[in-house]
Amino acid sequence: MTSRPFPAAMEATLSEILPALRETRQDLHRHPEIGFKEVRTAAIVAGRLRELGLEVAEGIGGTGVVGTLRAGNGNRAIGFRADMDALAMTEATGLPHASTVPDMMHGCGHDGHTTMLLGAAEVLARSPEFSGTIHFIFQPAEEGLGGAPAMMRDGLFERFPVDAVYGLHNKPNLPEGSFNVTPGAMLAAADIYTVAFGGQGGHGGSGPHLSIDPTLAASQFVMNLQAIVGRNISPFDQGVISVGHIGGGNYNAPNVIPSRVVVRGTTRSFQPQTRDLIERRLNEVARAAADAFGTTLEVVYDRMFPSLHNPADTTARISQALRSRFGGERVNDRVTPGMGAEDFAYMLEQSTGCFFFLGSGDGPALHSDRYDFNDKLIGDGVRYWMTIALEELGE
Incomplete structure (x- = not known):
């Protein structure tokens, strides 16, 4: 398939600004900020948008920024969203632009996402x-703190109504420069239980x-959790239940039976009914273990992110637009759904649109202390947004 060129003026501008965009990305990488504390990052974003003549609103959902660009007399409005936050982890890349902030790093590429949208x-x-x-939506706190719902509670879509909203995330170990999506469930609902x-x-x-030994109840609970996936969830569906923390007693007192044991973990699912089933059965399995050994029981089940579902019609249309611009070999619209989670799902619950992965080639995984965003993606990331603008709002 012969790719359809972008307008010459747009390509000329992109070529001109690419070196500065790489510098911006690496500057953001040097100065990571975790969720709801993206003060410097938000100020850079807001300042740059104002320089470009956009209408700018700050402090949405904490540190979120929205820049609005209007052109022509069209009455459709669309939203482009990028996340800004870093992770609380120590970087081990040794790169010249490595994090200068102790115990913080851009280990998921949000520095690249912000740069591409700018x-x-x-x-x-x-x-x-x-x-x-x-509406260019720069979101805080994607990494588990609920930045998307915070912006929405602050009136995001009431103040900046959209007909569709779009997202993009880089993805290591997918072909470099490829665009990857699937209609329907693409990322999982993610919950935390205690x-x-x-x-x-x-x-x-x-x-x-x-004694009344809570370690026995906790042990039975952990062992029986996996029966929920194996015996309650259809083999044609998917679910994950994992234990991430078990705490009780004192390491220096191994001859003391503790009075309290806490088990924490995460669950993942795609379908709402599966999510409901996992929560219900987890409570039942915990109650059965507590009753069996005579312990008390406290259960807290926090629903963190809904499953991200891409609307079939919008996904097909944007996939075809990307094929037209980049060539069919660059677009995979049947990527395997993943058990990762993304709070852009909240936005897709309120609007149509879709969410793509941009393949970044071989390299360390997201959230690795050796990960670094691939700057070769910046140009095509910008072209992704250009493609959607031209598709949705015409040339």
Whole structure:
């Protein structure tokens, strides 16, 4: 398939600004900020958008920024979203632009996402070959803290109504420069559970029979959790239940039966009914273990992110637009769904649109201390946004 060229003025602008975009990305990487504390990052974003002549709103959902670009007389409005936050982890890349902030790093590429959307804002502001409105949404706190719902509670879509909203995330170990999506469920719902068993501590050597041992209840609970996936969820569906933390007693007192044991973990699912089933059965399995050994029980089940579902019609249309611009070999619209989670799912619950992965080639995985965003993706990331603008709002 022969690819359809972008307007010459847009390509000229992109070529001109690419070196500066790489510098911006590496500057953001040097100065990571975790969720709801993206003060410096948000100020850079807001300042740059103002320089481009966009209408700018700050402090949405904490540190979120929205820049609005209008052109022509079209009455459609679309949203482009990028996340800004880093992770609380120590970088081990040894790169010249490595993090200068202790125990923080851009280990997921949000520095690249922010940069690519800033680049798109500049190209589209300087070459507005579309008719309508684009809201550039720079979101805080994607990494588990709920930045998307925070912006929405702050009136994001009431203040900046959209007909569709779009997202993009880089993905290591997919072909470099490829665009990857699937209609329907693409990323999982992610929840966190905390289960506490309470008993009566005692001497583990001379008087275990005088105690009510919560370690037995916790152990049975952990072993029986996997039966939920194996025996309650259809083999044609998917679910994950994992234990990430078990805490009880004192390391320096191995002969003491603790009075309390806490088990924490995560669950993943794609379908709402499966999510409901996992929560219900987890509570039942915990209650059965507590009753069996006479312990008290506390269960907290926090629903964190919904499953990300791409609407079939919009996904097909944007996939075809990307094929037209980049060639069919660069677009995979049947990528395997993943058990990762993404709070852009909240936005797709309120609007149509879709969410793509941009393949970054071989390299360390997301959230690795050796990960670094692939700067070769910046140009095509900007072109992704250009493609959607031209598709949705016309040339």
